[in-house]
Amino acid sequence: MIRKAFTATLACALLAAGAARATETIVWWDFLSGGDGVRMKAMLAEFNKEFDGKVHIEATTLEWGVPFYSKVQTSTAIGQGPDVMTYHESRMPLGISQNVLSPITPEELAAAGIKSSDFGEANWKAAQGSDGKQYAIPLDIHSIILYYNKDLLKKAGLLGDDGKPKGLDGVANWDAALAKLTTKDVAALSVPNDSASGWRPFYTLLNQQGGQFLKDGKFLDGDNLAKAETAVGEMQKWVKSGWTPANTEYAASIALFTAGKVAMHINGVWEVPTMVDLAKKGQLFDWGAMQIPVLYSQPATWADSHAFAIPNRQGNPVDPAKRKLVLQAIHWFNEHSLEWAGGGHIPAYLPVQESAAFQALKPNADYVSLAKTAVFDPVSTLAGVASPVYDATGNYIIPAMMGEMTPADAVRKMRDDLQSQAK
Amino acid sequence: MLKSKRSEYAAAAILMAPFVVVYGVLFVYPTIKMVELSFTNAPLIGPGQWVGFDNYWRLATERQFPLAVWNTIYFVLLSALPSTLLALVVALGVNRLKGWVQSLVLAAFFLPYILPVSVVWRIWSWMFDKDFGIAQYLIAPLNGGQHLSIFRTIPLFMPMVALVTIWWLLGFNVLLFVAGLRNISKEIYEAAGLDGASRWAQFSRITWPLIWPVTVLVLTIQLILQFKIFDQVYLFTQGGYRVDTTMVMVQYIFRQAFQLNKGGLAAAASVFLFLLIIVMSVLQYQLLRGRGQR
Numbered sequence: 001m002i003r004k005a006f007t008a009t010l011a012c013a014l015l016a017a018g019a020a021r022a023t024e025t026i027v028w029w030d031f032l033s034g035g036d037g038v039r040m041k042a043m044l045a046e047f048n049k050e051f052d053g054k055v056h057i058e059a060t061t062l063e064w065g066v067p068f069y070s071k072v073q074t075s076t077a078i079g080q081g082p083d084v085m086t087y088h089e090s091r092m093p094l095g096i097s098q099n100v101l102s103p104i105t106p107e108e109l110a111a112a113g114i115k116s117s118d119f120g121e122a123n124w125k126a127a128q129g130s131d132g133k134q135y136a137i138p139l140d141i142h143s144i145i146l147y148y149n150k151d152l153l154k155k156a157g158l159l160g161d162d163g164k165p166k167g168l169d170g171v172a173n174w175d176a177a178l179a180k181l182t183t184k185d186v187a188a189l190s191v192p193n194d195s196a197s198g199w200r201p202f203y204t205l206l207n208q209q210g211g212q213f214l215k216d217g218k219f220l221d222g223d224n225l226a227k228a229e230t231a232v233g234e235m236q237k238w239v240k241s242g243w244t245p246a247n248t249e250y251a252a253s254i255a256l257f258t259a260g261k262v263a264m265h266i267n268g269v270w271e272v273p274t275m276v277d278l279a280k281k282g283q284l285f286d287w288g289a290m291q292i293p294v295l296y297s298q299p300a301t302w303a304d305s306h307a308f309a310i311p312n313r314q315g316n317p318v319d320p321a322k323r324k325l326v327l328q329a330i331h332w333f334n335e336h337s338l339e340w341a342g343g344g345h346i347p348a349y350l351p352v353q354e355s356a357a358f359q360a361l362k363p364n365a366d367y368v369s370l371a372k373t374a375v376f377d378p379v380s381t382l383a384g385v386a387s388p389v390y391d392a393t394g395n396y397i398i399p400a401m402m403g404e405m406t407p408a409d410a411v412r413k414m415r416d417d418l419q420s421q422a423k
Numbered sequence: 424m425l426k427s428k429r430s431e432y433a434a435a436a437i438l439m440a441p442f443v444v445v446y447g448v449l450f451v452y453p454t455i456k457m458v459e460l461s462f463t464n465a466p467l468i469g470p471g472q473w474v475g476f477d478n479y480w481r482l483a484t485e486r487q488f489p490l491a492v493w494n495t496i497y498f499v500l501l502s503a504l505p506s507t508l509l510a511l512v513v514a515l516g517v518n519r520l521k522g523w524v525q526s527l528v529l530a531a532f533f534l535p536y537i538l539p540v541s542v543v544w545r546i547w548s549w550m551f552d553k554d555f556g557i558a559q560y561l562i563a564p565l566n567g568g569q570h571l572s573i574f575r576t577i578p579l580f581m582p583m584v585a586l587v588t589i590w591w592l593l594g595f596n597v598l599l600f601v602a603g604l605r606n607i608s609k610e611i612y613e614a615a616g617l618d619g620a621s622r623w624a625q626f627s628r629i630t631w632p633l634i635w636p637v638t639v640l641v642l643t644i645q646l647i648l649q650f651k652i653f654d655q656v657y658l659f660t661q662g663g664y665r666v667d668t669t670m671v672m673v674q675y676i677f678r679q680a681f682q683l684n685k686g687g688l689a690a691a692a693s694v695f696l697f698l699l700i701i702v703m704s705v706l707q708y709q710l711l712r713g714r715g716q717r
């Protein structure tokens with residue numbers, strides 16, 4: 001009797017599962033909560049509409065940074081978690097070392113129509129482990145840019161006839177421009193004070209001097225230390241001279257810019273939608289965005305890449321059929337990444353990146369040049385989003401920028417701290 | 424006789440079993456495992472190799488952990504005792520009120536307590552935002568007209584977090600004290616009044632000794648709670664500003680385990696915190712308990 005009931009229940013359960021099979025569900029986690037997150041939600045809605053009745057993506061947006069990556073790590077370890085997730089390429093060495101990512105075979109890629117030749121070589125390879133296996137598929141390249149208020153730049157005589165800023169290249173010019181832009185009511189530049197937002201300009205200025213943060217397992221080795229000191233010294237000067245308000249929180253630093261209280265703002269491309277949407281509502285002045293000016297000997301801008309990865313769920317792996325669907329979905333998002341470019345990003349998928357539609361897309365077209373000289377985070381388990389390198393930035397570089405320690409002291413402490421963790 | 428006793432034992436065992444099992448599975452077993460883990464170099468999840476006292480040695484010799492211990496103790500000093508005393512003062516005041524006014528005031532003090540910590544953090548970080556916060560109207564005049572980022576000024580960080588914590592949790596302590604004060608019989612005060620005892624004498628000779636057990640209870644709860652401080656410090660340093668400088672013990676454990684994947688080291692730090700709380704609370708309870716019963 002009991003056995004009969006059991007079989008009946010089991011049959012019911014199987015039937016129910018069979019019925020559910022009609023629409024496959026893909027569980028999706030991302031950390032896209034900036035202005036770009038709105039674009040991603042629109043794309044997800046479009047995807048779900050197009051594949052209505054066949055595939056449905058159930059998306060959840062989690063807190064960016066440490067909370068996201070901690071959750072991914074703990075959930076995969078116990079066989080839970082999503083079928084697909086966004087992942088920073090800069091974080092891949094750490095993710096692979098923590099066994100969080102599931103490798104994707106060439107056959108699987110081919111079956112979904114994903115070709116390595118459709119991506120920039122460095123961009124594609126950054127998603128590989130030291131074992132040569134592919135762990136993720138890039139979606140975009142994103143970087144920091146200089147947002148500017150055309151009215152205020154014009155007043156300071158820093159706007160050329162073409163409507164673009166002039167005379168910002170080179171430290172002397174840059175400093176002079178900041179001084180000119182600073183008045184009683186308006187400061188020249190705002191930079192958020194969180195560690196990630198400090199790391200990006202620092203790494204940019206270091207690389208503009210040809211400096212290397214990590215070389216052969218050594219942090220800020222040789223004359224790289226002096227170059228780092230120069231970079232931090234420059235950032236400190238912005239605050240000390242009153243050109244940059246000290247200690248502005250992330251949201252406040254954007255608000256200072258959009259309220260016209262600072263003339264320029266350094267932040268990621270992902271805030272482009274914030275400006276675009278405000279401008280569309282008629283609530284923003286005439287604004288523009290450009291590649292970070294070259295202050296030192298060579299152009300260079302920090303960059304990272306959002307990629308899609310399949311978590312390595314312990315004891316409960318994503319089944320092959322689901323993986324196939326996931327990869328097809330990833331491919332769909334890359335093919336539609338022109339819409340994602342509306343989030344400020346540069347599409348990783350070359351057919352879109354090279355398309356006339358993207359080349360004409362504003363304001364992306366004004367800063368897309370940065371991609372050629374973009375510098376990615378050092379390849380190390382200590383580097384990348386929410387890594388010890390980011391922590392060290394918060395502990396040393398930001399305080400130095402705010403004048404709480406000397407640049408020399410800050411970079412030395414940062415080097416020693418990271419080197420001690422490298423064992 | 425013997426038989427009934429045995430059946431009593433059986434009944435007791437059956438009644439106790441659910442608790443014992445739950446307690447064993449959810450508390451005792453994990454605790455033993457944690458101690459075991461602290462002697463290995465295990466990652467966050469999965470087994471590791473036996474390394475003896477290496478983790479403990481590392482905790483003692485590195486820079487960060489002793490700093491985290493000190494920060495935690497500093498926070499406990501700033502929060503546990505002040506919050507207990509303040510709650511007593513508030514309770515004495517509330518106790519003098521009558522009827523719906525009393526309920527209203529009590530509710531006002533209790534309201535913050537029902538807020539989740541993330542909401543508390545949002546409220547205070549918005550109020551004190553360096554550029555747009557409303558509190559800057561008060562802070563700027565005291566700071567030479569300049570706005571000041573309170574939570575990014577290291578010497579002010581712990582005192583401010585302690586202040587926020589006291590504001591947040593005060594209501595519960597007040598409630599405990601009010602309950603304690605209501606238990607003191609009115610007749611004692613009437614008798615003292617007839618004997619011409621001053622208000623101060625009434626407080627120091629009647630209220631204080633009789634409320635002492637509640638005070639010890641509140642202080643012990645506060646002490647244990649505040650040693651485990653994590654949420655507020657974590658939230659107020661969000662964005663990663665000088666996290667190392669203000670790091671507390673649970674935050675250290677969180678970073679080692681979840682960010683750096685060092686399960687063994689995190690377990691060792693946890694064992695240390697566990698022992699510290701036991702020693703402190705037992706010591707404190709034993710020291711203070713006797714005083715009121717002189």
